[in-house]
Amino acid sequence: MRRSHYHAGDSHACECVADCELAARRRRAKRVLLNSRLLDEDATVLASVIAHELQHARDYEQIRLGALSPDCTELEVRAFEAQSRTWRTLWPAELPTTTQVEQDLTRVSLVYDANGVEGLRRMVAGAAFYQRECASRDAA
Numbered sequence: 752m753r754r755s756h757y758h759a760g761d762s763h764a765c766e767c768v769a770d771c772e773l774a775a776r777r778r779r780a781k782r783v784l785l786n787s788r789l790l791d792e793d794a795t796v797l798a799s800v801i802a803h804e805l806q807h808a809r810d811y812e813q814i815r816l817g818a819l820s821p822d823c824t825e826l827e828v829r830a831f832e833a834q835s836r837t838w839r840t841l842w843p844a845e846l847p848t849t850t851q852v853e854q855d856l857t858r859v860s861l862v863y864d865a866n867g868v869e870g871l872r873r874m875v876a877g878a879a880f881y882q883r884e885c886a887s888r889d890a891a
C-alpha cells in the first residue's frame with residue numbers, strides 16, 4: 752500500500768522514502784503522490800515539495816541505470832537540496848512561516864543556507880525517522 756508522499760522537513764520526515772524506493776524497485780516510480788492537505792497551501796509550497804519528489808524520481812531512474820548509488824541518506828540530502836533551492840528561489844527575501852509546512856520548508860532552507868549540503872547531511876543523519884528507515888533498508 753502506498754502511503755502519502757507528504758514530507759517537507761525533518762519533523763514530518765520523509766514518509767515517501769520507503770515507498771519511493773519500493774516503487775523504484777518495482778520499476779513503476781512514474782507518479783508523484785502528494786497529500787491532499789497540500790492543496791490548501793500556497794503554490795510555492797507545492798512547487799518546492801514537487802521539486803523534492805522530482806529529484807527522487809530522477810535519482811531512482813539513475814539508480815535503476817546503475818549511475819547512482821542507492822544511499823538512503825544521500826538521496827534525502829539531494830532531495831532536500833532541490834527543495835530548498837526551489838523554496839529559496841521563490842522567496843529570495845524573507846521565507847514564509849505561516850503554515851506548518853511553510854515552517855518545515857523554511858527550517859530546511861535555513862539549514863541549507865547556513866551549511867549547504869553538509870548541513871542537510873547532518874540534519875538527515877540526525878533525524879530519528881531516517882535512522883530507522885535507513886537502518887531497516889540497509890538490513891534488507
Ligand SMILES: [Zn+2]
Nearest residue numbers: 765768827830
Ligand atoms: Zn524524500
